[in-house]
Amino acid sequence: MKVPDMVNLVMFIFASHIDYWFNEVRPVLEGRFGPMDYISDVLDFEKYTLYYSEEMGQGLKGRLVSFERLVHPFQLADIKRETNEIEKMFSIEGKRKVNMDPGYIHHTQFVLASTKHWGNRIYIGKGIYAEVTLVYVRGEFRHMEFTYPNYREEEYKKHLEKIRELYLKKRRKMMK
Template identity: 35%
Template sequence: MGVLKTAPRALPFVAIMFNRKTDLDNLLKTLSCRLGGVMSAGPVYRVTDFTGYYIKEFGNRLQKQFFIFQNPVNLERFHEIKVWTNDLEFGSSPKPSGRIVNIDPGYLEPSKLVLFSTKNFSHRTYCGAGIFAEVTMLYKHGDFVRLPWTYDDYFWEENRRFLLHARTQIVSLSRKGAL
């Protein structure tokens, strides 16, 4: 029989899709109020270099960027962050039927990157409040490992380099007892 432990904490990871830098900047201010300041920011890239899925909703100039935030979050209730970011997505739009940003929150631990979604699928586990979680990539033997459902842009070399750097920072914080 295992011994029950308290839920661990992890640093929030957020992938943000946006068309206008001002929308990104405004969103980062809002996210920082709850998640802490940005600890690390990945490269900005064009979403259409990896998928055409969002063109109809956002157009073909859509950009995306990964962020790690400074405030550790208890994983027992982390899915509530996804509920909040969904509210932010739809609350930020001047048009009732659309979004001006897409926010994909999760967390990065030394062993994995986890994302949250409102969509169920075979590899996702229900967390509560209509939210599912998936391990998007594993860390193994010095690099992140692609899984069958890992999106192409997450496994892109520049984003993996960013995640490896962020992971190094997280390992250092963990060793200092800061997580």
């Protein structure tokens, strides 16, 4: 039986006033998952969906981050449940002020966790589903029909490819 590869924990963190909320949640996230080794530029999020605006406010922006320490893919359900708890910690009057969407990068794919079932998602336990959001083919991340609009954009893919390069360096170091 082949043991699954370790993967690179990635999160998309978004909020109105992203710089403020990112600085608030970063110490909590690093306390739980270890140091971040990549933080993207501020990325527009609101232009892709208004789904979160009523709860979280206007002007939603986000950052893609990577964590230094590699994780096992089976940890994704626990990680998603933990980020949901952290979101609740920062909620005001029952409304989230910051959203954290964890996933991971493997050299062949970018996978996201979700609490919502959909036809393209696989149940991984503890109320959590996983979705292969992007696949890495012929030197680039490629989206699929069901990929969220923001992850179809070159700007997002560019950051994920940088995180993938970091991941490959970590993998090589582990295998020595």
